[in-house]
Amino acid sequence: MKIHSILFSAAGALLAYAVISTPASAAETRKNVLFIAVDDLRPELGCYGNPIIKSPNIDRLAKSGVVFENAFCQQAVCSPSRSSLLTGTRPDTTKVWDLVTHFRKAIPDIVTLPEHFKANGYFTQSMGKIYHHGLDDPQSWSVPSTFPKANFGGGGKKEKNRGPAFLATNDADNALHDGQLADMAVAALGGMKEKNQPFFLAVGFIRPHLPFISPKKYWDLYDPAKIPLAANPFRPKDAPGYSIVSGGEIRSYEGVPKDQHFPDDYARQAKHGYYAAVSYVDAQIGRVIDELDRLGLRESTVIILWGDHGWKLGEHDAWAKHSNVENDTHVPLLVSVPGSPSVGKRSPALVEFVDIYPTLSDLAGLPKPKGTEGFSFKPLLDDPAKAWKLAAFSQYPRTPAGKNLMGYTMRTERYRLTTWVNKGDVKTVDAVELYDHQTDPQENTNIAGDPANKELVAKLTAQWRAGWKAAMPK
Template identity: 40%
Template sequence: MFMLLCGLIALLLPGAKGAKNVLFIIADDLRPQLDVYKEFNLGPTHTPNLDELAGKSLLLKRAYVQYALCSPSRTSFLTGRRPDTTHVYDLDHYFRTVGGNFTTMPQYFKNHGYRSVGIGKIYHPGMAASHGNDPISWNEFYRETEEFGAAGHKLSWKAVSDAERQKTPLVDEKIAAQAKRSLNELSKMSQPFFLAVGFHKPHLPFVFPQKFLSTFPLSEIHLPNNAYAPVDMPRIAWSSYGELRSYNDIGALNATGQPNTTLPDHIVRDLRRAYFSAVSYMDAMVGEVLAEVKKLNLMNDTIISFIGDHGYSLGEHGLWNKHTNFEDAVHAPMMIRVPGLTDQGAVTDQLVEFVDLFPTIVEAAGLPQLTMCPEQSSHIDICSEGKSMVHLMKYPHEQWKTAAFSQYRHGHVMGYSVRTNRYRYTEWVKFSGAPNYKADLSEVVAEELYDHVQDMQENINLAHHGNSANIVASLKKTLHVGWRSIHTNLIG
């Protein structure tokens, strides 16, 4: 009776019959640590499953998140709105309370006749951040929690033996298993599905099956060559990586996290190796899910999107975790496979933003496209502050956005950052929180300018160098005019 009812509902709802399914996969704290991003020189990689997916996807080489922290970033790309619209800047506020009653991506597909299912970490969990994974977004939701290392913040990383895993499976193993079960159930329904799968790794603690350590011999793990703060960096741009220091093994080192201090070399190597192993483990779990899609003959009917929710620092500049506006924190992997459109694979170096995901997947699925949000959209349930990237799937080398925008808040100061083809410019300004949520662009606390042609690692802040005045003035104008001016010149 239930299956019959689902089928009848599907036939009655707009856009459902004959529509493509959507598999939306998220990894947590994943920088572009994949084989297909080798040119960014981030260290050793082993990601065969994601590399295979990339070969049949639009691979976005320069995709930027709007905020380098789990809840603000996920809230942004799941609602299609930027943080200054959602008003989510931390892990303790829910967009429907502080921003507006916005329709989310899974909710939009649900409203258009899809069976909407979530597994693992999609929204940041908890009542404060998402009212318990935003219940209105889903027909079903399955949450799995971490077992090893998280309770009491014991250890920053752990290679888990086969015996331990048999007794207590790892969280991402359980998420992959549930995803396979859900795919089997959904494949039997007459309505299309939106299935979101959120893996916890490589988020701290870096926990993975022991066998993955052999993929990365310690002799091949190198230290960052820039374990120092950028020259002339303003202090407000820094983060003391308290998340990592909260683990007992790292806390015992009495590290302060201050600029131009570093962890011991052997600790840095161990942490980097553990992160690389966790990435490879996550790739294996993605591979299991993709294999199930193939087994069920769903590949030709399913849009597959894979992203990391933001970037990550692994000792570069002496920094760890996210919580900054540096390139390492806001640059993350993104690929989108659309059957019949990206089958031969396409790679683009054009600048894109994670806020572009929602309208892209909607257009690729053939559903009614999202309109651009007006300046004040807290009262509007469905619109987008991004732009569909379907055009790039057809013309990956065509000029697209000339800038991507990110931000990060430290107390009463907000850092607004703009990334162009060559430069990253960041302006730290006074910011008032609730209830006004107002940035005072006339109260500039500090500025940063990095030239990615001459200084890809962002080691020298040029903001106040004498010959940078014209560049700063131009980028300041771009930042202040904002993302809307970039969108008005886009094709498609």
């Protein structure tokens, strides 16, 4: 911690220490934070308008807070997205565009979101998948991160291969990863109640990430015949061929068709598996929130739930994330704040994952974090309809035919503009995509090449080049 140069005296030093080390009386007034991450969860929930999926616990949370209808991640794959959210900086700052690079290689002195809370008197604890696998940040936490004993795919036995992409099991909930994680979180909350210290508890669930494994009772919630297939199982017209990948990850599992297009019967089984996995993780989230209520901590705890990116369930003939399209960059984001005047409200405002760090700091009354590249959306929790950002920004790298490209995408209220540029020279444009969400919400037709849209493309390109700072709320 740096102490301002004016504090030369010992008395000044003591004053600085007193400000940072929060006394018990002040700590009691600070809101706790329950920080719930859900892997590969797209906005496929009842509270986002899906009438078929069964997500009663997340929907209950939505009724106690604000649902952000237009939240976007910074890159639609696990580590880049989480690195941006937890540092409050964008992928070109973290230099994390893959699943192996740690953000501290590029920004070694960054103070992360949980680290900021820790430095301001909070007890910070992580369990499950918060940072990406193998890329934890120990200095973010007051105690070492913990993980369920069950493996990522299924139960406690070591996996010899990846097995099926989806499976209904006869296991109890807590024989699988997320049920064990819920047990851990419930136990941790009991310990938090005994501490005379505000807490930041991060709980990272892995479903509905592949493989879509969950107990059979969650599969039985659905009639497969009523699960609709994607309405657009085809690539966007006139888009560059590399803009979307079909899904290499899912094809590494047993029994998955090797052809790009899944037969309808297999596609429906896979989507059924995803829905069942959502219902399974919803039940585990409900257990954690119920324990928060039982312990009398709900009225002193901010709850935030987010999915790290979207996922294509057959849209654009793909079963994956890994792109700049709406299905992948659009994410669920729910925030419940005790005493908020906007309980059960919805916000159409454009918000980004980099905004979460300054927002939670704002809600907790912490000093404004330094070096973040987002903007606190706390005002939207008071007035969800308030005019807000002009655009949200995401990106994804590609290497087609030996090219080294970065696709930068900008989402405004009406349009999505994606510009594919040389990674070493952003002035060298390889391709442009433009989608009008007023007439084409599924992003099925790239209209950037239409001569009638020449001026529009130029205008939006100028807005994109002006960058995220120019899109901030006025």
